[in-house]
Amino acid sequence: MELRIAGIVPESVVDGPGIRFVVFVQGCPHHCPGCHNPDTHDFNGGEVAQVSDLVAQIKALPPVRGVTISGGEPFCQGQACSTLAHEVKKLGKDVIVYSGYTYEQLREMAVGDHHIQALLSATEILIDGPFLQEQRDLNLPFRGSANQRLIKPGEEGFF
Numbered sequence: 001m002e003l004r005i006a007g008i009v010p011e012s013v014v015d016g017p018g019i020r021f022v023v024f025v026q027g028c029p030h031h032c033p034g035c036h037n038p039d040t041h042d043f044n045g046g047e048v049a050q051v052s053d054l055v056a057q058i059k060a061l062p063p064v065r066g067v068t069i070s071g072g073e074p075f076c077q078g079q080a081c082s083t084l085a086h087e088v089k090k091l092g093k094d095v096i097v098y099s100g101y102t103y104e105q106l107r108e109m110a111v112g113d114h115h116i117q118a119l120l121s122a123t124e125i126l127i128d129g130p131f132l133q134e135q136r137d138l139n140l141p142f143r144g145s146a147n148q149r150l151i152k153p154g155e156e157g158f159f
């Protein structure tokens with residue numbers, strides 16, 4: 001299965017707890033003013049990766065505790081990102097997903113899209129909402145602005 005990506009960071013310590021394999025997906029509809037990754041907005045940019053190749057790379061890195069799927073907007077490629085997330089969980093690693101959508105929006109979207117539901121169900125921690133310049137705060141762990149939340153979808157009892 002193909003996933004359009006902007007790039008990867010095989011071993012990051014700034015995108016969640018522990019050493020993490022980070023996948024920056026390509027394509028984002030939110031266009032937040034002040035976005036730090038504007039090169040990820042174009043849905044035709046980046047490069048095409050195979051999910052199976054990404055999983056093989058992750059498998060070859062035992063120190064990696066988990067995978068962070070960032071963007072771009074992961075939920076715009078729900079099928080490929082949910083496949084990646086479920087394969088990562090089979091390896092015994094955890095999954096963090098960033099989204100410019102709020103959790104409430106994603107729950108509504110999930111009603112009509114089982115790939116979005118599948119990605120939410122595989123997500124240990126969701127960091128939600130757009131980057132808002134007026135709420136920018138560099139002291140927040142793993143977030144850029146104060147409106148963004150760390151949510152555990154699995155503990156909501158919805159999925």
Ligand code: SF4
Nearest residue numbers: 028031032035072100
């Ligand atoms: S959701 Fe993220 S990648 Fe997309 S525009 Fe906003 S800050 Fe940038």
